[in-house]
Amino acid sequence: MYDVAIIGAGINGCSVAYEFMKEGKRVILFDKEGIASGGSGAAGAFISPKFSKAGELKELLHEAFVYSCDFYEKNFPLCFTKATLTHIAKDEADDEALHVYKQKTTLKLKKIPKDLEQLLTQEAKKRESISLEAGVIDAKRVCHAMSCGAQFVKEKVERLIFNDDYWVINETYSAKNVVLATGAYDMLIEEPYIQIRAIWGHRIDITTTTKNPSSVHQYVSLSPSNDGILAIGATHNVHYHPEKTKEPYDIEQGRVELLKKATQTMHLENVKVIQDYTGLRSGSFDYLPMVGSLVLSNETLLTCKDSLYVKKPDFREYVYYPKLTMINGSGGYGFVLAPYLAKILTEYILHGKEISKTINPARFFARWARKR
Numbered sequence: 285m286y287d288v289a290i291i292g293a294g295i296n297g298c299s300v301a302y303e304f305m306k307e308g309k310r311v312i313l314f315d316k317e318g319i320a321s322g323g324s325g326a327a328g329a330f331i332s333p334k335f336s337k338a339g340e341l342k343e344l345l346h347e348a349f350v351y352s353c354d355f356y357e358k359n360f361p362l363c364f365t366k367a368t369l370t371h372i373a374k375d376e377a378d379d380e381a382l383h384v385y386k387q388k389t390t391l392k393l394k395k396i397p398k399d400l401e402q403l404l405t406q407e408a409k410k411r412e413s414i415s416l417e418a419g420v421i422d423a424k425r426v427c428h429a430m431s432c433g434a435q436f437v438k439e440k441v442e443r444l445i446f447n448d449d450y451w452v453i454n455e456t457y458s459a460k461n462v463v464l465a466t467g468a469y470d471m472l473i474e475e476p477y478i479q480i481r482a483i484w485g486h487r488i489d490i491t492t493t494t495k496n497p498s499s500v501h502q503y504v505s506l507s508p509s510n511d512g513i514l515a516i517g518a519t520h521n522v523h524y525h526p527e528k529t530k531e532p533y534d535i536e537q538g539r540v541e542l543l544k545k546a547t548q549t550m551h552l553e554n555v556k557v558i559q560d561y562t563g564l565r566s567g568s569f570d571y572l573p574m575v576g577s578l579v580l581s582n583e584t585l586l587t588c589k590d591s592l593y594v595k596k597p598d599f600r601e602y603v604y605y606p607k608l609t610m611i612n613g614s615g616g617y618g619f620v621l622a623p624y625l626a627k628i629l630t631e632y633i634l635h636g637k638e639i640s641k642t643i644n645p646a647r648f649f650a651r652w653a654r655k656r
């Protein structure tokens with residue numbers, strides 16, 4: 285009997301595995317393809333805050349950014365490359381947002397690196413920019429390192445049955461808790477209020493004689509040069525889905541788009557694309573992640589009735605799937621959010637610490653129930 289069965293071995297699943305193992309728990313981790321085979325395997329894995337004026341996502345990402353930089357540096361230093369990050373505004377509205385951000389932030393700001401300034405295009409130089417200490421994660425390596433010590437099973441989970449007070453997975457494995465960390469794929473549990481937006485992304489590794497000293501974000505992100513190799517990512521495509529779109533993905537067009545956007549920011553010389561990475565990000569419909577227990581909608585509709593329609597419902601009144609939680613919907617910030625969210629989820633499962641309404645999946649049930 286395992287303490288927890290985690291379904292999905294992306295950065296979210298692997299981070300939860302790590303937190304449970306830290307507490308001395310037995311972990312079984314499933315993935316239909318392998319560790320970091322979904323969106324996590326495709327990510328450039330830049331660790332960055334959100335440079336907007338205000339909002340819940342900005343606040344959450346600020347907390348997660350500070351937490352995750354420290355977490356990766358302390359626990360996985362070989363997977364984490366610290367680097368200055370320079371974020372450049374895309375247009376006038378962005379200039380204004382960045383200006384406000386710079387005035388309000390508590391993060392320590394730096395001057396734009398001199399050797400980077402020389403590489404920027406005239407257009408990029410005209411825009412507002414911000415530089416601070418951040419980093420890039422080796423996506424696949426960190427997922428392997430975090431899940432080391434868990435029982436890994438390469439198998440698609442198709443059946444989940446709750447048997448008295450534990451879960452039986454694919455009629456073979458048993459665990460006291462189940463965590464769904466399935467990314468943009470089928471969630472296994474169908475509930476009408478949970479909807480995942482799948483956003484296809486493409487990134488590339490290139491060789492170039494241009495030596496980029498730091499991470500740069502504008503239309504796309506460019507990593508610092510490492511042995512002549514530079515990562516560029518990523519596209520955002522809501523129309524293509526590998527399991528639903530009939531035509532194959534046009535990799536050449538994706539490369540052209542990435543290089544065009546990268547060279548709007550920086551002069552790059554003698555470029556050769558050496559590798560492509562593609563995958564799905566999973567986003568929620570309010571752009572905030574979903575972390576916590578899942579509401580049993582039919583049972584809750586029957587038992588809660590009138591209290592469903594109040595403006596500020598009490599999520600504690602809802603009926604939930606027993607010992608089953610989810611962690612998903614991190615959009616383009618999975619590597620920033622995962623260590624922070626996995627800690628929140630683990631403290632909730634093992635110690636009953638409440639999860640904020642902002643990220644609790646029950647918020648979608650509350651909205652869905654009111655709309656009915």
Ligand SMILES: Cc1cc2nc3c(=O)[nH]c(=O)nc-3n(C[C@H](O)[C@H](O)[C@H](O)COP(=O)(O)OP(=O)(O)OC[C@H]3O[C@@H](n4cnc5c(N)ncnc54)[C@H](O)[C@@H]3O)c2cc1C
Pocket residue numbers: 291292293294295296297314315316317318319320321322323324325326327328329330331439440441442465466467468469470472484485486487505517518519561562563564565566611612613614615616617618619620621
């Ligand atoms: C091109 C690209 C670039 C990106 N760049 C960045 C970046 O710079 N910084 C950043 O922070 N984020 C970035 N992201 C976003 C980040 O990769 C995602 O937010 C993150 O990977 C989500 O992790 P996850 O664990 O939720 O999902 P995934 O990594 O997709 O993992 C889900 C896993 O679940 C498995 N699975 C699903 N269903 C089942 C089942 N029934 N049984 C068994 N296994 C199952 C899948 O095989 C998959 O491996 C990028 C994403 C893409 C695509």
